[in-house]
Amino acid sequence: MDLSSPVLPATLLEQTALRLGCSPTDRKLAVQLDEEDELKHLRECFCIPKVKDLPPTDLSLVNGEESCVYFAGNSLGLQPRKVKTYLDEELDKWARTGVHGHFNGRRPWALADECIVDLMAQLVGAQRQEVALMNGLTVNLHLQMYAVESQLRLHGLDVEKSMLMLQPRQGEETLRTEDILAVIEKEGDSIAVILFSGVQYYTGQLFDIPRITKAGHKKGCLVGFDLAHAVGNVELHLHDWGVDFACWCSYKVFSQTTMKALRRKSILLTGYLEYLIRHYYSEDKTNPEKPFVKIITPSQIEERGCQLTLSFSLPIKSVFKELEKRGVACDMREPNALRVAPVPLYNSFHDVHRFIEILGSAIASSKQTANNTALSGSY
Amino acid sequence: MDLSSPVLPATLLEQTALRLGCSPTDRKLAVQLDEEDELKHLRECFCIPKVKDLPPTDLSLVNGEESCVYFAGNSLGLQPRKVKTYLDEELDKWARTGVHGHFNGRRPWALADECIVDLMAQLVGAQRQEVALMNGLTVNLHLQMYAVESQLRLHGLDVEKSMLMLQPRQGEETLRTEDILAVIEKEGDSIAVILFSGVQYYTGQLFDIPRITKAGHKKGCLVGFDLAHAVGNVELHLHDWGVDFACWCSYKVFSQTTMKALRRKSILLTGYLEYLIRHYYSEDKTNPEKPFVKIITPSQIEERGCQLTLSFSLPIKSVFKELEKRGVACDMREPNALRVAPVPLYNSFHDVHRFIEILGSAIASSKQTANNTALSGSY
């Protein structure tokens, strides 16, 4: 199975199912895809929580001994097994040498950033001297925003009025690249700094970083990106693209493989999730009773990372709660988004298949509750 | 031995020695002071490095199995034994529940600051709602400085010219409170913000925070402090003193006792160190050959914390190196300061006595080297 080919995930899934003589929805397909997954060994490098250990689990509904379906890796990833070893090494150094740890040992604390700056530079496609590791992302984002706002004020401008915020078109959920480029073309001469996210945290949309950067530069703007959800998720070439500045979360990163290989698996894994959701939960106008799921994230592979953002025809809080009771870790965002992120480092095709099964009973249970509420409301 | 009395450390030391029938320089005094130390049990709560584990140690000069003399607690304190237990608990939570750790367990990460905000507020004498725990100190200091500088620029002022920096008088090492107050009185009407350190990192001088704050307020200034070296070192009452803002290092802090008790021991411990240094290394104008040690830190108890800053009649790098070879951890600062900080949490009077003994051989060895160099220079 050659994933570097431009074959679409749906086509690949159907071809493989055909080869196996089963439906693309069959568990067999998941098993086969896992077997052929060249990154499957990486799962062993992480601590996968058990269903019974997740606080919201309802043990009357599921087997607590199973591994959970962990689709929250876009928020906080699972713990690499080596973390404890590394931390113990540093604690031991502190215990045995105190302040000398700053400049001694395998990872001198005062130079701690230098130990991973090469890895980091490679991950974002930058040169070593272009990358600085410092602070938490929240701090860096605020520093960035503060700099923008204080520049506006310095020039006597009103912050509210002078910050141009883009919105999707009426009735749409994500931004069109053509609209972004049109605004830059039209307003660029009066814009100093363009600040965009790489992967939008709510919708999962991946923006066209090189085109936005190029368009901004043509107008003499500085162009920067908040890459919180993009780093370690999609391939980046910040240097070649000429991006002026960017910040992201260092703790979402892991070595052991290449971004190219991760992205290849990621495209198929998320494609598989999309395929099954569409198969079971597309809207059916002829059957308005049937619950459906809408995928807010763009369907084009180039416009997304690993995350799919879902909205439901049923109350989202209920669906989320039912999923959590059954050992799924994912992430709900107001007003109406469920973020599910199968990550290629440790999530399997089997995880996706199990998620879809569990989603079935979560939706059934939510529908039941909704019906009961409607019924009791009519008394 | 009542340390809350206004008796000076020197008097107390001499009285105790008299009672023991020994000289104040006798090791017996150190032993007795440790015995009477009501905080001596706290030493057991920390990992005390062994001499052989400190990288600069020269095992031909000292017994590697002994505990080191750790006088660098003003920089990085020793590891509390409980740290490993606490970290293991959080690592375990992450391994077993992933992202659920944000809002579950004994210390939910998303609310982690709230677990110690009361302790912290108490330590600095502030009210709970006046304290926010965030970032590293370096970040907070830079945010503070950036705010000051951008305010100056906003008002069209030159940063270099508009920031008034105080300097000690010619020939003096520390600032006089009268001089600080005089500048505020004279220039206050054109000052917006007064920013001071609590304990100055180089000289160890403790400033009169309440008086400086009051003087600033009288002139309508905001008054803030960098308390990096003051918190956990001296008693603070930020709320009662009306200090407008302050920042410090959270990791220098430990509970288990009160700041009052710590300070009481600290005064005697540092007083003992000062007493012995003066006894052995005061300048003797009649004997210019004799090496001497100058204490830069003010001798008044109210004007210092635990740290003494020393300068030497011999090359400081050499003295520092010889101390380090012999299992002392302390801290050298350019151009000419050795910072030694016996901290009351885990340092003993015996540590001070051993330091003085080791200082003797470090000075002798440095003098020898200096003489040899001078000699070889004259060939």
Ligand SMILES: Cc1ncc(COP(=O)(O)O)c(C=O)c1O
């Ligand atoms: C979009 C986004 N912003 C901010 C943060 C917070 O980052 P930090 O905890 O490093 O400040 C995260 C972390 O997941 C994030 O995903």
Ligand SMILES: Cc1ncc(COP(=O)(O)O)c(C=O)c1O
């Ligand atoms: C005076 C002073 N400034 C800055 C720092 C650095 O603090 P952090 O590592 O939390 O940024 C320290 C730490 O010891 C300090 O003592």
